[in-house]
Amino acid sequence: MSDRVRVRRKLGRVEAGLEADLLERADIKRGERAALRAGARAVDVAEAQPDPDLVVRANDGYLRLRVAAGLTAGGAKPVDAFDQLLADLGRAGAGDSHTADS
Numbered sequence: 337m338s339d340r341v342r343v344r345r346k347l348g349r350v351e352a353g354l355e356a357d358l359l360e361r362a363d364i365k366r367g368e369r370a371a372l373r374a375g376a377r378a379v380d381v382a383e384a385q386p387d388p389d390l391v392v393r394a395n396d397g398y399l400r401l402r403v404a405a406g407l408t409a410g411g412a413k414p415v416d417a418f419d420q421l422l423a424d425l426g427r428a429g430a431g432d433s434h435t436a437d438s
Contacts, residue, residue, distance in 0.1 A: 348380025350398070357407055368405050375401045 347355065354376040358369060375398035382394035402408070 348377065349383075350379040351376040361407070364405055364407075372398075372401050372405060372407075 351373065354372055358364060358372070364372070375394075378394040379391070379398050382390045385391070
């Protein structure tokens with residue numbers, strides 16, 4: 337038996353939000369989850385500092401990790417590329433007009 341004692345620290349605001357998002361995403365595996373958690377922690381730590389540039393840089397990196405993992409800022413699941421293509425094709429565009437005046 338190990339003598340190690342695991343102490344659970346209080347999660348920051350961004351980390352807590354990420355954990356809520358990850359509850360619904362079994363497709364995101366351990367390594368990617370670890371990277372996301374590290375990024376979320378970096379934002380929480382940066383927010384406690386008096387350097388706004390640090391917050392911006394930490395947040396930028398974290399958001400890039402989220403996008404790479406298929407998480408949007410709101411935590412929604414990624415849209416299927418084929419479904420998105422069909423939606424784009426079905427959307428009215430600014431193409432040729434077929435009115436009586438043409």
